Amino acid sequence: MKYVRIEGPRGPVWGVVKGEDVLTLKKAPYDGIEYDGGSQPLSGCRLLAPCEPTKIVCVGKNYAEHARELGAEPPGFPVLFIKAPNTLNRQQGAVHAPAFVRRLDYEGELAVVIKRRAKDVKAKDFADYVLGYTCLNDVTARDVQQHDGQWTRGKSMDGFCPVGPWVTDEVDPSKLKVETRLNGKPVQRGNTADFITGVPKLLEFITAAMTLEPGDVIATGTPAGIGPMVPGDTVEVDIEGVGVLVNHVI
16 A cells, blocks of 8 residues: 555545545554545645654665765664654655755665554564655755764754655565656665665664654665755655655755
8 A cells, every 4th residue: 555644624634545546544554544435636635744753763874885985884783863853844845954054965765664663573573563665865964964973963954854755565675776866867876685784674673772653764774876955956766666755955
């Protein structure tokens, strides 16, 4: 299935994409699907971020070539950091950095959305805890990140985590093509088969340290090719079998 959150007349509404339509739900799909009888054309929906995370757990340097382009050797274990919930952004949403930011980067990646409370999960059981997969842009104020020496401020500015367009449970995360395009030109190409740590082991590693809640997000890392965005740019994160996340820099 493909799960979406859309803007309704009385607030956000969950739905399931069926062909060209969205069948709306009574509640979030974490505990099962309950349709409310409503339907509307997908083309007329304003898509919101398809998750409501309490935290966004990100994995740094999970592709060897990306680690090297940052001047580091690939790490021997997952390097984790957190993006705060204020970073959440939507399909077709605007990305805007504060005036003091001098370099704003794209980082396209696969994201995992959690469907039930997860603690001390074993890798073999990871699929029981996953609602599905979506596209994510780990927007980064690169100059701020480098200045601070740690990543919180440079990664957690408002709107710095576009997610979407939907969450799908119809893909295998172990071998998916990931491409980021800047104004239509490919700037990142990777494949999740090249992860240093795959999704099952990531879930085991993360939940050994912290509890994940329904709607929480794991950003699995970006391939090589990171680079700057400027106002007027359009960025697309295209993941095989998942969809295309589109955002505009203003």
